[in-house]
Amino acid sequence: MSQFAINLIFVGASFALYFGIAIWARAGSTKEFYVAGGGVHPVANGMATAADWMSAASFISMAGLLSAGYVNSSFLMGWTGGYVLLAMLLAPYLRKFGKFTVPDFIGDRFYSRGARLVAVICLIVASVTYVIGQMAGAGVAFARFLEVSNTAGIWIAAGVVFFYAVFGGMKGITYTQVAQYVVLIVAYTIPAVFISLQLTGNPLPMFGMFGDYTAEGAANAVPLLEKLDLVVRDLGFRDYTADVDNKLNMLLFTLSLMIGTAGLPHVIIRFFTVPKVADARWSAGWALIFIALLYLTAPAVGSMARLNLIKTVYPAGVEQDALLYADRPEWVKTWEETGLVKYEDKNADGRIQMYNDKAGSAEADAFAATAEARGWNGNELVVNNDILVLANPEIAQLPGWVIGLIAAGGIAAALSTAAGLLLAISSAISHDLIKTMINPNISEKGELTAARISMGVAILVATYLGLNPPGFAAQTVALAFGIAGASIFPALMMGIFSKRVNNKGAVAGMVAGLTATLVYIFTFLGWFFIPGTATLANTPDNWILGISPLSFGAIGAMINFAVAFAVSYMTDEPPVEIQELVESVRYPKGAGAAVDH
Amino acid sequence: MSAQNESARSYWRENLRIIMTYMVIWFAASYGCGILFVDELDQIQFFGFPLGFWFAQQGAIYVFIGLIWAYVFSMNRLDEKYDVHE
Numbered sequence: 001m002s003q004f005a006i007n008l009i010f011v012g013a014s015f016a017l018y019f020g021i022a023i024w025a026r027a028g029s030t031k032e033f034y035v036a037g038g039g040v041h042p043v044a045n046g047m048a049t050a051a052d053w054m055s056a057a058s059f060i061s062m063a064g065l066l067s068a069g070y071v072n073s074s075f076l077m078g079w080t081g082g083y084v085l086l087a088m089l090l091a092p093y094l095r096k097f098g099k100f101t102v103p104d105f106i107g108d109r110f111y112s113r114g115a116r117l118v119a120v121i122c123l124i125v126a127s128v129t130y131v132i133g134q135m136a137g138a139g140v141a142f143a144r145f146l147e148v149s150n151t152a153g154i155w156i157a158a159g160v161v162f163f164y165a166v167f168g169g170m171k172g173i174t175y176t177q178v179a180q181y182v183v184l185i186v187a188y189t190i191p192a193v194f195i196s197l198q199l200t201g202n203p204l205p206m207f208g209m210f211g212d213y214t215a216e217g218a219a220n221a222v223p224l225l226e227k228l229d230l231v232v233r234d235l236g237f238r239d240y241t242a243d244v245d246n247k248l249n250m251l252l253f254t255l256s257l258m259i260g261t262a263g264l265p266h267v268i269i270r271f272f273t274v275p276k277v278a279d280a281r282w283s284a285g286w287a288l289i290f291i292a293l294l295y296l297t298a299p300a301v302g303s304m305a306r307l308n309l310i311k312t313v314y315p316a317g318v319e320q321d322a323l324l325y326a327d328r329p330e331w332v333k334t335w336e337e338t339g340l341v342k343y344e345d346k347n348a349d350g351r352i353q354m355y356n357d358k359a360g361s362a363e364a365d366a367f368a369a370t371a372e373a374r375g376w377n378g379n380e381l382v383v384n385n386d387i388l389v390l391a392n393p394e395i396a397q398l399p400g401w402v403i404g405l406i407a408a409g410g411i412a413a414a415l416s417t418a419a420g421l422l423l424a425i426s427s428a429i430s431h432d433l434i435k436t437m438i439n440p441n442i443s444e445k446g447e448l449t450a451a452r453i454s455m456g457v458a459i460l461v462a463t464y465l466g467l468n469p470p471g472f473a474a475q476t477v478a479l480a481f482g483i484a485g486a487s488i489f490p491a492l493m494m495g496i497f498s499k500r501v502n503n504k505g506a507v508a509g510m511v512a513g514l515t516a517t518l519v520y521i522f523t524f525l526g527w528f529f530i531p532g533t534a535t536l537a538n539t540p541d542n543w544i545l546g547i548s549p550l551s552f553g554a555i556g557a558m559i560n561f562a563v564a565f566a567v568s569y570m571t572d573e574p575p576v577e578i579q580e581l582v583e584s585v586r587y588p589k590g591a592g593a594a595v596d597h
Numbered sequence: 598m599s600a601q602n603e604s605a606r607s608y609w610r611e612n613l614r615i616i617m618t619y620m621v622i623w624f625a626a627s628y629g630c631g632i633l634f635v636d637e638l639d640q641i642q643f644f645g646f647p648l649g650f651w652f653a654q655q656g657a658i659y660v661f662i663g664l665i666w667a668y669v670f671s672m673n674r675l676d677e678k679y680d681v682h683e
Contacts, residue, residue: 066654070635073653077627080658084623087665088616092672206655210646223645241650243636251632276683281672285665292658299654586609589681 003400007145010404011411014183015160018176018415022164025172030444033169033451034100034427040174040273046286048177049270051184051416053079053261053287054294055130056137057477059184059413062295064385066302069232069240073299074250078257080288080295085262085489087284091271093496093585095280100272102265102424102488103432109495111578112503116432118510119488123265123428126483127421128461130264133477134418135466138411144338144390145407151467157415158463165419166455170427173419174273180412185293187409191392191402192297195304198396200224205300213307228303231310234318236356236367240303246546256553260481263489266417266424277588305388308395313354313381322351331394340384347377354381422462426454479529482521486513486556494564496586499579501568509564517556524549608679615671619664626652626660 027033040048058079065072097105102123107116135154142153164172192205199215202208213224228240244250261267270287271280312332313323325343335341343352355371356364357379390410393402430451435442442450487510494501494509501509522528524538536542538549547555573579630638631653638649648656676682 070650070653073631073650076654077631077657080661081623081627084619084661084664088619088668210644210651210655212645225646225650241639241647243639243649247632251628254627254632278669278673278676278682281665281669285662285669288662288665292662296655296658583605586612587605587681588676588683 001400003403004147006400006404007407010401010408011146014179014408014412017179018160018164021175021179022168022172025164025168025175027167027169027171027448030100030431030447030451032171033448034272034423034431035269036169036171036174036273038273039275042274042279042282043286044174044178045270045274045279045283047181047290048174048273049267049283049287050290050294051177051181051412052270052420053267053291053417054181054184054413055417056134056141056410056414058294058298059188059410060137060140060386060389063298063301063305064388066299067306067385067388069238070242071238071244071250074254074257076295076299078254079261080291081254082258082261083284083288083291085258086267086271087281087288090262090268090489090492090496091280091284092277092588094268094492095271095274096277096585096588098272100269101427101431102268102492103428104436105495106488106491106506107432107436109578109581110491110501110503110506111575112507113437115491115503115507115510116437118507118514119491120428120432122483122487122510122514124425126264126480126488127266127425128465130266130477130480131418131421131425131462132465132469134414134421135462136469138414138418139466140386141407141410141414145403145410154463154466157411157418158459158466161415161419161422162456162459165422165459166452169451169455170269170273170423173423174270176419177416180416181290183412184409184416185290187405187412188294188301188389189297190405191396191398192301192304194398194402195308195392195396196300199304199307205304206296209300209303215311224303224307228307231307231314231318233363235310235354236364236371238361238363240306246540249543249546249548249551252547252554253551256481256485256551259489259557260485260553263484263487263492264480265428265484265488266420268492269424269427270420301389301392305392305395309383310354312395313352322353324350325352326350328352329395331391334394335387335391338387340387342382344380346380347375349375352381353379355379418462422455422458425458426451429454429458479521481550482517482553482556483514485553486517486560490557490560490564494561496582498565498568499582500573501564502571502574504571505564505566505568508567509560509562512563513556513560516559517552520544520552520555521549604679608675608681611675612672615668615675619668622660623664627657631657 031037062075065075094105103116103119106119135157138157139150139154142148142156143150164176193203196205196208197203199213200208200211201214202211209224211224212221213227214221225241232240271283274280274283312329315323325345332341353376356367358364390406393406430447434450435447490513491506491510523535525534527533540546630649635649635653638652639647641648
């Protein structure tokens with residue numbers, strides 16, 4: 001059977017499963033559409049949250065990011081540590097509050113249409129920027145594995161999401177996400193297990209990575225990380241496990257990712273779907289276990305793939321001659337066709353020299369003389385980070401069905417996150433804008449129809465943006481996390497933990513935090529991301545205290561807190577009924593069902 | 598009424614104390630061991646690998662899982678104690 005047919009079977013079977021769930025889980029009320037009826041079991045919700053959270057970027061790109069070494073550990077700590085904040089600081093109380101959306105809480109707690117509107121805008125901008133990447137990711141996966149064009153791939157993805165999200169709402173999305181989690185985690189771990197067995201003899205990649213490298217026989221066994229440090233050092237790269245130069249920036253970056261994670265609305269609304277406050281805590285516990293299965297495996301995939309790649313290019317060892325281009329393995333040829341692997345014979349010796357030639361880094365400068373002595377004329381092989389996971393089965397020479405599985409897994413990761421984001425967007429529009437702000441008299445049936453139409457429109461907008469990605473697509477993750485971390489997270493936290501913060505303080509805080517973050521990001525990445533409009537070049541020398549624009553969300557959040565408290569203490573206390581509302585979200589008893597209002 | 602209020606306040610104080618304790622561990626495991634003191638910990642070879650690097654890429658995540666589950670159990674107990682469980 002051809003690889004194409006195998007891929008088609010795996011992806012087709014997973015789609016049939018999603019359609020089956022969609023037909024079974026049709027939403028009949030706004031409560032089912034927004035919060036799946038509020039009756040989701042915490043374990044199921046944990047799985048759905050994991051799929052909701054782990055995006056195309058987590059599945060496809062993270063191992064590649066981690067293969068750079070210690071420096072990118074921020075992603076691992078940031079994207080998991082945020083769940084500790086969610087579980088202890090937000091989820092149980094927001095579940096007790098018991099309504100449908102994140103702006104619902106901000107609008108009610110700060111008794112202000114302005115606060116609700118700011119929250120809606122932040123939510124929509126953060127979610128829309130995030131969804132672009134998901135649509136594009138689905139397009140890439142389709143194009144690579146199912147031999148359709150990128151455009152056709154995005155339309156197919158949109159059609160599938162449309163089917164279960166418009167009809168099933170949160171109920172349909174929740175149960176498809178459970179299925180998608182299973183598909184993506186199986187797809188991610190199976191190749192990792194095989195590669196770990198090949199390199200270390202340990203079937204558990206997260207332990208194999210810290211064990212001995214045994215691929216060159218038991219007699220030559222050395223710790224895998226020591227081996228990796230050694231070979232990358234010999235090619236002029238920084239040691240794999242070496243520390244970073246700017247700890248402040250790494251700390252702030254990790255913190256920004258954590259509070260951004262905790263403040264992303266599509267994750268928060270998942271905790272509205274469980275029956276009780278205690279279930280919201282359980283859900284967070286399960287969610288992090290399910291997420292950790294992938295995040296503990298990812299660094300192993302990254303490090304082993306990097307070692308494998310170097311072994312491929314320098315089959316006799318890094319101090320010996322590199323591989324002849326004519327002898328390159330089959331997978332290199334496959335990926336050269338996609339443009340994600342590029343080779344250029346700069347010194348015209350027919351071999352593939354891969355090393356660190358980036359002038360300016362201390363390691364590369366120190367290595368330049370060695371490279372010259374060996375007759376090298378620059379790095380000749382460029383490998384896109386994204387292919388590490390996708391090409392893993394081919395690099396490790398695994399059977400065709402593993403490749404089919406990876407195809408289904410990558411698409412599942414993209415679709416599950418896209419659906420969660422789209423639900424957050426459509427419920428903010430139909431519930432917060434239409435029902436609460438524009439037409440409070442709308443009937444239950446009318447609101448459900450409005451929710452479905454909003455979902456349809458949101459899918460069309462996301463599809464359009466996926467097909468015509470704005471030039472700043474790569475920057476958008478910084479934007480989404482910056483907005484969620486600097487505006488939504490502090491507002492929610494103060495709403496729960498302080499009775500003193502009032503409407504004026506909250507609005508002033510959100511606006512200040514958001515503005516400061518946006519200004520800092522735009523200064524270095526271009527105003528509204530329009531190329532060429534950056535005020536300062538995006539280099540560490542220009543950053544204030546070496547803080548990168550991606551790390552600024554944490555500072556934005558601090559500004560938000562400071563301004564909100566300052567303004568609140570200078571103005572009136574919140575009214576008594578609001579103080580009672582804060583009291584009531586703090587105690588679990590009587591959370592009951594999500595309130596229809 | 599006031600006795601009830603007193604009990605509610607004391608439930609909230611205990612909750613805050615639990616959160617603070619766990620946040621200290623949360624900070625120490627990730628920012629402490631994984632970032633600020635990673636160099637010092639890397640000097641310790643733990644089963645042949647650098648401990649600081651392990652914290653940054655694995656250990657912190659295990660600690661996070663432990664923290665959330667500890668919080669779940671602590672709060673369930675607290676909810677029972679103050680009879681605010683559902």
